[in-house]
Amino acid sequence: MNNIYQQGLDQVYANHTPLSPVNFLQRTAQVFPERTAIIHGNNHISYQTYVENVNRLASALIARGVKEGNTVSVMAANIPAFLEAHFAVPMTGAVLNALNTRLDAPALAFILDHGECDVLFVDTEYSEVMQQALSLSSRNPLVIDIDDLGCGQTIGSVSYELLLAEGNPHYTDTFITDEWQALSLNYTSGTTGNPKGVVYSHRGAYLNAIGNTLIWPLGEHAVYLWTLPMFHCNGWCFPWTITAAGGTHVCLRHVEPQAIVESFINNGVTHFCGAPIVLNMILNAPAELKLNIPKNIKAMTAGAPPPAAVIKGMESLGFDITQSYGLTEVYGPCVVSQWKPEWADKDEDERAALKARQGVKYPTQEHVDVLAPETMKPVPNDAQTIGEIMFRGNTTMKGYLKNPTATEEAFKHGWFHSGDLAVKHPDGYIEIRDRSKDIIISGGENISSVEVEGLLFNHPKILEAAVVAKEDEKWGETPCAFVTLKPGEQATSEEIIAFCRQHIAHFKCPKTIIFSALPKTSTGKVQKFILREKVRNLPAQAS
Structure with missing residues (x-):
């Protein structure tokens, strides 16, 4: 039975708009039009120019047939065009797919196919690998060149600048009709088998962008340096967070x-x-x-x-x-x-x-x-x-x-x-x-590789360390540490093991030390599956 609060109090257009982080830019540009939104080298872009570029890009994509449910992929460094795409693409109702710049051509081709890419923006720094990926892919997207370097190889049918020139700087319509609508598509690292495509909603991205500002106060004069790749979880939602706060984005290519x-x-x-x-x-x-x-x-x-x-x-x-x-x-x-x-x-x-x-x-x-x-x-x-x-x-x-x-x-x-x-x-x-896959079980005891790694980072000669399980005839598994020394330093396995034994229980200490550079993903995570494979090829250790 309806109560009094369910009578005549319906959700209507006047009291309900789908939550979307795309809306942050319009407000900031209205309040602070002359404030610097983006710094890229010597180029300073105001919020007025930022919003006009976004409006141009959205309207130009729509004029070229982009619509809700299409996938627009971007292969780029942390540059202004990438920030503009984070607002313009969702405005069209399409889904933004930020590509990992460190993937090889077969992995990129898989993503283009699996995500059903319709439009592809390519920073010319990555033209070669994307041309290879396109040759392996079944997709035939509209390819747009972003020649941010001014001297790159172009592989597309139109440049980013010419595409913007096709658009309307005063365009304000959006095709966001539901906050549960897909906003972006991000692929996991794919350390085993093909990567999985993670789909974000407008609602989720809006809330997490707001969450960033609540737990990490920025202030309206924040100047944010883009050391984090924008392709990684859409830059942890910070393209929208910094814009909502009226801060300045500082681009960093490398x-x-x-x-x-x-x-x-x-x-x-x-x-x-x-x-x-x-x-x-x-x-x-x-x-x-x-x-x-x-x-x-x-x-x-x-x-x-x-x-x-x-x-x-x-x-x-x-x-x-x-x-x-x-x-x-x-x-x-x-x-x-x-x-x-x-x-x-x-x-x-x-x-x-x-x-x-x-x-x-x-x-x-x-x-x-x-x-x-x-x-x-x-x-x-x-x-x-x-x-x-x-x-x-x-x-x-x-x-x-x-x-x-x-x-x-x-x-x-x-x-x-x-x-x-x-x-x-x-x-x-x-x-x-x-x-869960990295826990080391030695003689029935659980050993945290994170705990052992944290100790190794305290060693004055160690730059980086990663710990994985190594087969052991007596204990089943024991810790094996891969260690990178700081430049100019020298150390022995015995020295590092002795250091560990001074600070943690002996059963947690590495029994094997391998001096090596650490393989990493594009976001800096150590690829432990590669280290486990290296260890698997070593003989079992007798204790």
Whole structure:
């Protein structure tokens, strides 16, 4: 039976508009038209020009037949055209598919086919690999060249500049009719088999963009450096977050220490995001370069559990570090190590350890918990009992494109299963112990590779480390550490093992040390499946 609040109070156009992050730009451009929206080299683009370019791009795509349900793929570095696409493509009702710039041609061809690409934007830096991918693909998309470098090979039928010239700078219509409508398509790393296509909704991206501003206050004068690839979870939703805050996007084509530090200085950078590998890159940059880094730059890190030693080192340089956590399937970060004022008086090691925890859910994600997969019950808050991190809420993906079996498995029992193993501390903060496939079981005891890696990062001669399981005749498995030394340093296996034995239980210590560079994904995650394969080819260790 209807109650009084269900009578004459219907949802109508006047009181309901689909949530979409696309709407942030119109508001910011109206309020701050002359403010710098984008810095790219010596080029400063105002919010007025930014919104006009977006309107031109959207209207030009529509005039060329782009419509709801089409897929528009972008292969580009972190450049202005990519930021414009994050608003223009969804305005048309089409779905933005940001391509990983480090994939090879066969992987890119698979994505073009699986995502049914209709339009393809190609930054000329990547023309060669995209031409190969197109030759392997069954798709015949409209190809648009972005010659941001001014000297690149073109493979398309029209340039980005000419396409913009076809459009209307005053175009304001959108084809967003439902906030559950697909906004973007992001492919997972595909470390085993083909990658899966993760579909985002307008609602989810809107909420996660707002969530970023709630847990990491930007202020209206934020200057954000794009060290994070925009292709990764749509840049963790920060193309929309920074725009909503009225901040300035600083583009960065290549992520390397000198370019980062120069941008810090020349552009007055206040914020940046990146995987721990980016922090470690800055931390281990030449000393003379680090001398010029401004203080109090805020950095958000996610993508892999950051070692406490890296956080401690970055904060000693004057950075303010926020650790967050998420996956492609939950729009990037949606868990944060929320800092509490009472922790400020702790010593630097304690502060770093607290910041290295993954933390608590964003205000915009309804449920995050550590559950026992067998019972689906929460684990106790004892910092010891390991369970799986699971999510449930509005910033969880729509599902995997054309893969109902994988979607059903991921959403089993009404939760998204992350595959990450963690504990809960007495204060409710989550801390990752490992990926479910990376846990090492030695003599019946679980060993966290993350814990051992965190210790190795404390060794003064070690630049990077990754730990995987190695077959052992007595214990079943023991830790094997792959170690990259800092430039100019030398160390022996015995020295590193002895260091470990001084600081953690002996059964957790690596029995094998392999000095090697670490294979990584495009977002800086260590590809442990490659390391496991290397270890698999080694003889079993007798103990």
